[in-house]
Amino acid sequence: MPLTARQPNPPVALVFPGQGAQYPRMAAGLYGHDSTFTYWMDEAFRLLAPDGPRLRREWLAETPSAEYDDVTVAQPLLYAVNHALGRMVLDWGVRPAAIIGHSVGEVAAATLAGILGFEDGIRLMRDRVVHFADTPPGGMLAVAASPDDVADLLGEDVHLAAVNAARQLLLAGEREPLARAARELDERGVVCRPVQARQAFHSPAVDAAVRATLPGFRAVPLRRPAFPFYSAYTPGRLADQQALDPDFWAWQAARTVYFAPALTALLAAHDCLLLEAGPGDGLSRLARRQPRVIARHSFVQALVPGGGRDDREAVDEVRRRLTLVAAGDRHDRLGH
Structure with a gap:
């Protein structure tokens, strides 16, 4: 039976965004409202001590400080919010048919899939903050182009950071080379805009x-994923050998993110409801360009889309549908 937009129990694939998805008070409307989300956010802030109270203030501020987009704030908050939202969905009784993430979102996905423990994940985030804060000032640039279109701009100073869709890339580099690339793209009439990042993630600048x-990654126990895991660094279904390799996880921060090919592989294997279970709807907009979604074999939903939408209202709407998913799964297991 083909998947339909109103099917009460479609398979669900969870999707988690990375750097650039952060915005003030992302998903904060759920804090103090949903017990699971609140518990895991409080756990994150406790484990992030002594920076936990400061990060909590930044997250809850209507107007956060200028540091909000820096690795020292954005990365631990994105990891914590992605993880807490994912835990909330899992506690509804949803067992994902697949899971995928983008950049730090893949680390959160690995935690939810059981590859990485939550306390270990927080410890790695703290370690990342310490070391990445000292990388050369840089950034990332979203470009409406194909890799071939920008090939002549890539080199020692500007790097292909991510392939997000057919004509949606991220470039990364230190500030001045990236600014030169932006000026060149503008002269060519290619649309580009800065991403909310102060470091040149996914480039050799952070090697x-x-x-x-x-050493921190090599000290952490790793396990096989509890459900199908699609990595933007393979790109495709994650093999057990890679899941258990600490160097594979550590080097993600410096390697190109091939999100589009990984998502294509996921959708080739699973007709599903793609649920962006992180802040915003950036990956949902990318997913809607996928051929399987355009052909309505799969569908896309953002859990907390932001943009002025009330977090509680948005989540309640999704929960009503996914509660039917869980009920349908239990019904199937009972053999009815």
């Missing part, structure tokens, strides 16, 4: 920082 974090 030294990655090497400094390797």
Whole structure:
């Protein structure tokens, strides 16, 4: 039976965004309202001590400080919010047919899939903050182009950071080379805009920082994923050998994110409801460009889309549908 938009129990694939998805008070409307979300956010702030209270204030502020987009704030908050939202959905009784993430979102996905423990994940985030804060000032640039279109701009100073859709890339580099690339793209009439990031993630500019974090990753126990896991660094279904390799996880921060090919592989294997269970709807907008979604074999939903939408209202709407998913799964297991 083909999947339909109103099917009460479609398979669900969880999707988690990364750097650039952060916005003031992302999903904060659920804090103090949903017990699961609140518990895991409080746990994150406790484990992030002594920076926990400061990060909590930044997250809840209507107008956060200028540091909000820096690695020291954005990365631990994105990890915590992604994880807490994912836990909330899992506690509704939903067992994902698949899971996928983008950048730090893949680390949160790995935690939810049981590859990585939550306390270990927080410890790695703290370690990342220490070492990545000292990387050269840089950034990322979203570009409406294909890799071939920008090939002549890539080199020692500007790097392909992510392939997000057919004509949606991220470039990364230190500030001045990236600014030169932006000016060149503008002269060509290519649409580009800065991403909310102060470091040149997914480029060799952060190689030294990655090497400094390797001992931390190698000290963490890793396990096989509890359900199908699609990695933007393979790109495709994650093999057990990679799931258990600490260097694979550590080097993600410096390697190109191939989100579009990974999502294509997921959708080739699963007709599903893609649920962006992180802040905003950036990956949902990318997913809607996928051929399987355009052909209505799969569908897309953002859990907390932001943009002025009330967090509680948005989540309640999704929960009503996914409660039917869980009920349908239990019904099937009972053999009815």
